[in-house]
Amino acid sequence: MQQLSQLYRQWAGHDPETVARIAGAGSNRVYYRLSDHQGQSAIGVIGTSKEENHAFVTIARHFLSKQLPVPEVYAVSDDGMSYLQQDLGSTSLFDSIRHGRECGGQYDSREISLLEDTIRLLPRLQVGGGQGLDYRVCYPQPDFDETNVMFDLNYFKYCFLKPSGVDFHELRLEDDFQHLARVLAAPSEPGSPSYPSSVPSTFLYRDFQARNVMMVSSPDCQSPKPFFIDFQGGRRGPIYYDVASFLWQASARYPEDLRKHLVDIYYEELGHYLTPPEREAFDARLMLFVFFRTLQVLGAYGYRGYFERKQHFLASIPPAVDNLRRLIGQGIAGEYPELQEALRKIVSSAKSDGDAAARPSDGNVRLLVVRIYSFSYKKGIPADESGNGGGYVFDCRSTHNPGRYEQYKQLTGLDEPVIRFLEDDGEITTFLESVYRLADHHVERYLERGFTSLMFSFGCTGGQHRSVYSAQHLAEHLHRKYGIEIHLCHREQGISQTFSHV
Secondary structure, eight states, X not given: OHHHHHHHHHHHSSOOSEEEEEOOOSOSOEEEEEEOTTSOEEEEEEOSOHHHHHHHHHHHHHHHHTTOSOOOEEEEOTTSSEEEXXXXXXXXXXXXXXXXXXXXXXXXXXXXXXXHHHHHHHHIIIIITTTTOOGGGOSSOSBOOHHHHXXXXXXXXXXXXXXXXXXXXXXXXXXXXXXXXHHHTSSOSTTSTTSOTTSOOOEEOSOOSGGGEEEEOOTTOSSOXXXXXXXXXXXXXXXXXXXXXXXXOGGGOOOHHHHHHHHHHHHHHHTTTSOOOOHHHHHHHHHHHHHHHHHHHHHHHHIIIIITOOHHHHHHHHHHHHHHHHHHHTTTTTTOHHHHHHHHHHHHHHXXXXXXXXXXXXXXXXXXXXXXXXXXXXXXXXXXXXXXXXXXXXXXXXXXXXXXXXXXXXXXXXSHHXXXXXHHHOHHHHHHHHHHHHHHHHHHHHHHHTOOEEEEEEEESSSSSHHHHHHHHHHHHHHHHHOOEEEEEEGGGTEEEEEOOO
């Protein structure tokens, strides 16, 4: 932390007034937001690898020189283990398209427009950003190759296939892996002998997904614009990989017609930077990378979910298996018979037993469900339906009551006038800050320990205003931060809502 404060002082000319840790995702990197009363803010990053940090900083500065939308790096520590970068806010593309995702892939026109804006920028990043980049700085390797593919395929085998209890022939599967690796790493990409020598090498982002795209608004534009972050694992590689990562992201649930529309946009935009393959060949090659990427993410989800017991990754396994089922149905694995047979067993197990593909063979992994209630103390505290007992009950009656005022008596804590009253008064927000800290810690411990049920209840006089506001906001906070399943019940209002796993 001292290093980050020194970097902030080097950049801003004074110490930061507030330093707040930002929740991370799958990375071991630690992020902080440092700010002052003048509104200056920056993101401090503490990495675990000097080489990885150097890769990000070098690539970011190169991209900025190409006028690509990435964060500016303000300062780097002498030992290279931490750096300060531009604060792009807290709204990712993943957050911005939440409604469509939670509605089972029913994306509205605003969300589709954000996806279109993002995919249009990808060829510019891959081709324009790749021009003049010194790939020797890339970490842990400069190029996508057969070794890279074999690492990911074995990651899938050991972290997902074996824990799932699927039987397969080890040697025949290894033969299939080597065959697939040769095909994927074959020199059929821009910059290879099959392309004109004038075509540049292309940058492979490697983790191009909605969580790594920040939506940034500025005073002179009506809609937010996409900015790219977390490309420290990038390297020289095929253009298809990032398209597959982005559009076949398991939890996004993009419908097929939307995927096709976005691929059409990408292909047209790619033509502004190089001469792409014929469309039929492009589509065939893309689907092979979709297949590989699906195996790769299942390996990652298996490791993060089965072994590290991280809820978000466990919840992502079933939709990834759904993607796998469709790909097998299209015959994509036909050249790899042992792999195809193992995958058939996975999707068959998932089809016959709900979450069978989402747990290891010992059957111990389960997903946490949080139940949140608002209630009136006059009618008693809600019972724990799980049978576990326990949980938290918070008394909201110490805060200012909107129910005392005639204009709010027919409204609830879900109505805008009541929300404005409570937030302008401020007592309820101070109250919830303490609740959030306690709830976050408890949820994280339950996730780490593999527990499956947790309950929070908020009571007030009538179960109408303060308790409803508090329960609703805790549900939204926990779902936004952890992606866990939430069952919300405003008991006295007869209102229930479920926030699904993401």
